[in-house]
Amino acid sequence: MLDINKAIEALNWDKEPRGLYEPIAYTLASGGKRLRPTLVLAAAEVIVNGGLINGDAIEQALPAALALEVFHNFTLLHDDVMDRATVRRGRETVHVKWNDNTAILSGDQMLIEAYKLLSDVPADKLPKVLKWFNEMATGICEGQQLDVDFEHASQVSIEDYMHMIELKTSVLIANAMRIGGYIAGANENQQEALYQYGLHIGLAFQIQDDILDVYGDPKTFGKAIGGDICCGKKTILLLSALENADAETKAELLQWLMTTDQNEAKIAAVTEIYNRLGIREKCEAVMEEHTSLALVQLDRLPQNDATDRLRVLAEQLATRKS
Amino acid sequence: MLDINKAIEALNWDKEPRGLYEPIAYTLASGGKRLRPTLVLAAAEVIVNGGLINGDAIEQALPAALALEVFHNFTLLHDDVMDRATVRRGRETVHVKWNDNTAILSGDQMLIEAYKLLSDVPADKLPKVLKWFNEMATGICEGQQLDVDFEHASQVSIEDYMHMIELKTSVLIANAMRIGGYIAGANENQQEALYQYGLHIGLAFQIQDDILDVYGDPKTFGKAIGGDICCGKKTILLLSALENADAETKAELLQWLMTTDQNEAKIAAVTEIYNRLGIREKCEAVMEEHTSLALVQLDRLPQNDATDRLRVLAEQLATRKS
Numbered sequence: 001m002l003d004i005n006k007a008i009e010a011l012n013w014d015k016e017p018r019g020l021y022e023p024i025a026y027t028l029a030s031g032g033k034r035l036r037p038t039l040v041l042a043a044a045e046v047i048v049n050g051g052l053i054n055g056d057a058i059e060q061a062l063p064a065a066l067a068l069e070v071f072h073n074f075t076l077l078h079d080d081v082m083d084r085a086t087v088r089r090g091r092e093t094v095h096v097k098w099n100d101n102t103a104i105l106s107g108d109q110m111l112i113e114a115y116k117l118l119s120d121v122p123a124d125k126l127p128k129v130l131k132w133f134n135e136m137a138t139g140i141c142e143g144q145q146l147d148v149d150f151e152h153a154s155q156v157s158i159e160d161y162m163h164m165i166e167l168k169t170s171v172l173i174a175n176a177m178r179i180g181g182y183i184a185g186a187n188e189n190q191q192e193a194l195y196q197y198g199l200h201i202g203l204a205f206q207i208q209d210d211i212l213d214v215y216g217d218p219k220t221f222g223k224a225i226g227g228d229i230c231c232g233k234k235t236i237l238l239l240s241a242l243e244n245a246d247a248e249t250k251a252e253l254l255q256w257l258m259t260t261d262q263n264e265a266k267i268a269a270v271t272e273i274y275n276r277l278g279i280r281e282k283c284e285a286v287m288e289e290h291t292s293l294a295l296v297q298l299d300r301l302p303q304n305d306a307t308d309r310l311r312v313l314a315e316q317l318a319t320r321k322s
Numbered sequence: 323m324l325d326i327n328k329a330i331e332a333l334n335w336d337k338e339p340r341g342l343y344e345p346i347a348y349t350l351a352s353g354g355k356r357l358r359p360t361l362v363l364a365a366a367e368v369i370v371n372g373g374l375i376n377g378d379a380i381e382q383a384l385p386a387a388l389a390l391e392v393f394h395n396f397t398l399l400h401d402d403v404m405d406r407a408t409v410r411r412g413r414e415t416v417h418v419k420w421n422d423n424t425a426i427l428s429g430d431q432m433l434i435e436a437y438k439l440l441s442d443v444p445a446d447k448l449p450k451v452l453k454w455f456n457e458m459a460t461g462i463c464e465g466q467q468l469d470v471d472f473e474h475a476s477q478v479s480i481e482d483y484m485h486m487i488e489l490k491t492s493v494l495i496a497n498a499m500r501i502g503g504y505i506a507g508a509n510e511n512q513q514e515a516l517y518q519y520g521l522h523i524g525l526a527f528q529i530q531d532d533i534l535d536v537y538g539d540p541k542t543f544g545k546a547i548g549g550d551i552c553c554g555k556k557t558i559l560l561l562s563a564l565e566n567a568d569a570e571t572k573a574e575l576l577q578w579l580m581t582t583d584q585n586e587a588k589i590a591a592v593t594e595i596y597n598r599l600g601i602r603e604k605c606e607a608v609m610e611e612h613t614s615l616a617l618v619q620l621d622r623l624p625q626n627d628a629t630d631r632l633r634v635l636a637e638q639l640a641t642r643k644s
Contacts, residue, residue, distance in 0.1 A: 020467040078430060082423040101404040101470070104426060108400060109463040111433055116456045123449045127441065130452070134438045141431040145342040148423070 002058055004037045007066060023094045023106035024113065027073050030089040036072050036176045037065035042306050042313075043180030043194050050302020057184035063120035064129060064179050070117060071133075072172065074110035075140055077103055082144075111137075121183065129179050136175040143168025150234045158239050162203065170202025193300035197310065200294035205317050207287040210235040212321070214271055215280055220321040226267035232257045236286070237279050238270075244277050291318040324380055326359045329388060345416045345428035346435065349395050352411040358394050358498045359387035364628050364635075365502030365516050372624020379506035385442035386451060386501050392439060393455075394494065396432035397462055399425055404466075433459075443505065451501050458497040465490025472556050480561050484525065492524025515622035519632065522616035527639050529609040532557040534644070536593055537602055542643040548589035554579045558608070559601050560592075566599050613640040 013025035044061035079085070080093040081103045087093065095103035114133075121129045146164040150156050177198035178191050186194065212221055213228045214237055228235050241253060256269050274280060294314045298307055335347035366383035401407070402415040403425045409415065417425035436455075443451045468486040472478050499520035500513050508516065534543055535550045536559055550557050563575060578591050596602060616636045620629055 017464060017467045017471055019471055020464055078426055082426060100422075104400055104404060105463060105466060105470075108430075108433065109460065111430065112456060112459045112463065115437060115452070116460070119449065119452045119456060126448055126452070127445045130437070130441045130448070134434060134441060137434045138431065138438070141427060141434065142339060142342055144427060145339045148427075149339055149341055 002041055002062060004034050004041065004065060004069075007062060008034070008037070008069060011066065011070075019102065020106055020109055023077075023098055023102055024110050026091075026097070027077055027094060027106075027110070028070065030091055032073075032089060034069060036172060037069040039173060039176040039198065040065035040068055040180035042310055043177040043186075044184035045306035046194070046301050046304065046310065047181050047184035047186045047190060049304040049306055051185070060122055060125075061180050061183045063117045064133075064183060065176075067114045067117035067133065068172070068176050068179075070110055071114040071137065074107050074114060075144075077107040077110060079144070081107075125183050128182060132175050132179055132182075136171050139167040139171035143171075153234075156234050156239060158236060158243065161234065161236055161239050165203060165206040166199065169206045170199045173202040173205070174198035190301055193297045197294045197297040197314075200290040200297070201314050201317055204287045204290040204294065204314070207236055207283055207290070208318060208320060210237055211280060211283055211287070214274065217321060226263070226271070229267050229270045230263050236283050237274055240279050240282050241274055241277055244279070244282070245273070249273060249277070287318055291315065324363055324384060326356050326363065326387060326391075329384060330356070330359070330391060333388065333392075341420075341424065342428055342431055345399075345420055345424055346432050348413075348419070349399055349416060349428075349432070350392065352413055354395075354411060356391060358494060359391040361495060361498040361520065362387035362390055362502035364632055365499045365508075366506035367628035368516070368623050368626065368632065369503050369506035369508045369512060371626035371628055373507070382444055382447075383502045383505045385439045386455075386505060387498075389436045389439035389455065390494070390498050390501075392432055393436035393459065396429050396436060397466075399429040399432060401466070403429075447505050450504060454497050454501055454504075458493050461489040461493035465493075475556075478556050478561060480558060480565065483556065483558055483561050487525060487528040488521065491528045492521045495524040495527075496520035512623055515619045519616045519619040519636075522612040522619070523636050523639055526609045526612040526616065526636070529558055529605055529612070530640060530642060532559055533602060533605055533609070534642075536596065539643060548585070548593070551589050551592045552585050558605050559596055562601050562604050563596055563599055566601070566604070567595070571595060571599070609640055613637065 008028060011028065013021045013028075015021045040061055041058060044057050048057045076088060077094055080088055081095045081100055085093050086096050091097075093103075094106065098106075118130060118133055119126070143164055143166075146160075147168060150160070150164065174195045175198070177194035178186075181194040182191055210228065213235070214226065216225055218225050227233075228238075232238075238257075242250060245253060253270065253273050256266050256273075259266050291314050295311060298311055298314075301307055330350060333350065335343045335350075337343045362383055363380060366379050370379045398410060399416055402410055403417045403422055407415050408418050413419075415425075416428065420428075440452060440455055441448070465486050465488070468482075469490060472482070472486065496517045497520070499516035500508075503516040504513055532550065535557070536548065538547055540547050549555075550560075554560075560579075564572060567575060575592065575595050578588050578595075581588050613636050617633060620633055620636075623629055
């Protein structure tokens with residue numbers, strides 16, 4: 001099996017001017033789950049092992065896998081500037097270690113580097129892959145903008161929220177799957193199954209993220225519990241609570257959300273309201289529904305080792321602790 | 323002839339979320355010379371009129387022309403954030419009218435929109451066009467970083483400067499020419515001639531920019547004269563002066579460059595030193611050399627109306643007043 005970490009390490013950033021490329025090398029060396037490139041390659045493997053349409057398909061899918069990982073890290077780099085985040089994966093963010101301008105310009109170059117990697121996709125597959133990649137990149141920017149808009153919006157429905165996380169998280173994962181499969185020779189039915197699998201695990205992944213932020217174990221979660229509650233982020237938990245609460249509980253909840261000087265009490269009180277309303281169970285049910293919808297898609301695909309791994313992955317994402 | 327302004331106006335930005343697309347519409351509606359897309363189409367015309375290899379070539383070159391204009395405006399949008407510029411083409415810059423985060427995110431989306439336009443290039447031409455587009459985009463980012471590095475560098479040679487402006491300005495214009503010609507069916511020799519023409523008019527254009535900043539007519543130049551002198555920018559004029567001055571004049575020049583509280587006197591004194599050293603003539607000679615090198619390339623191409631227009635354009639750029 002292709003080692004995606006080695007392939008990422010092998011990318012050459014030893015170029016001039018150093019001020020442009022060092023922050024790119026730094027960002028990509030900081031690790032992370034490498035979920036997106038792994039999915040591109042897994043999708044290619046499902047198809048190849050199922051029909052051996054194209055023996056070099058895994059190798060051919062590698063540039064797209066790398067492009068998606070570089071793209072994902074570009075979004076983190078620019079997001080960290082916009083969110084004024086100071087730490088990412090245990091290290092200083094680029095705009096802190098260098099400065100804002102460096103983060104903007106090296107981020108721009110990273111986005112271009114993603115397209116450079118993409119240009120190594122086999123020529124006959126390039127037009128569609130480029131189109132899907134652009135669709136995905138657009139989804140991320142639109143989702144990011146909606147996330148910003150939601151901060152100031154007085155009314156956000158769970159439907160709005162699901163649309164936002166679909167754009168911000170799922171469309172990337174869905175396209176990772178579809179692109180990997182397409183390069184390996186997937187037919188349209190298979191492409192659609194791979195896309196839908198990615199869409200649903202992406203949604204489940206994001207919902208689980210929201211749940212862990214409240215109910216995660218501080219020892220394994222890796223960041224402070226209750227961050228979303230503190231800043232009043234419109235997560236699926238909060239939106240469900242607002243939809244399910246009676247007038248009195250809703251007033252109580254809104255009162256706490258406006259409190260900014262008692263974080264510990266705020267987290268405890270809001271969590272208690274969530275418990276009273278059974279919010280965790282409600283959100284877990286939505287998440288499990290999407291996990292099921294993802295798993296069903298796998299039945300439309302060739303059955304082999306790679307398909308089994310995707311099955312395990314969907315279940316792991318839904319039960320993960322960090 | 324295709325009206326590039328109408329084609330730019332016809333791009334649809336009436337999409338959600340408004341916060342993402344409004345700044346893009348605003349940026350593209352602010353006018354500008356539309357030099358780059360005009361060159362893409364002119365290059366295509368040279369080839370088509372010369373051989374009628376592909377009758378739809380001008381139409382087929384349009385997506386690439388639009389992609390280059392959107393890309394160019396993306397670079398201005400992010401540059402304005404980095405330079406803290408408040409006015410562009412007589413209007414507030416995006417980060418002033420909205421905020422920094424909007425300028426970053428809408429700029430990112432603009433870069434993606436450029437690639438979306440590019441994906442409409444005919445499939446058989448796409449791999450090469452994408453490769454050249456990426457090369458060009460990389461050149462711009464590298465040139466921008468070098469420009470930043472030069473601010474703090476103690477030693478910058480004229481050669482360093484020429485390398486920087488080649489990346490920052492010329493590579494875009496050169497690729498505009500090459501891409502337009504290639505889509506229209508240019509052979510390799512013609513592609514190279516178009517590329518070299520673009521490279522040299524780009525260099526001449528940038529040198530003239532530096533000259534006008536000191537010697538332009540305030541009535542026609544459109545911005546204040548002496549801006550580069552005030553901020554001590556390492557233009558070709560300053561670098562030539564430093565290379566040509568004797569020890570005493572050099573000390574005088576450096577003394578003035580360190581002065582930051584007497585802008586009018588500074589501009590007058592530095593200009594006087596330039597006059598004494600004949601800097602204007604030296605720089606004009608370099609510019610004219612590149613204009614000649616550009617014109618020579620046109621002799622390698624089919625001779626028609628479009629070639630004549632490119633001839634006039636090269637001469638206009640070298641004698642322009644604004």
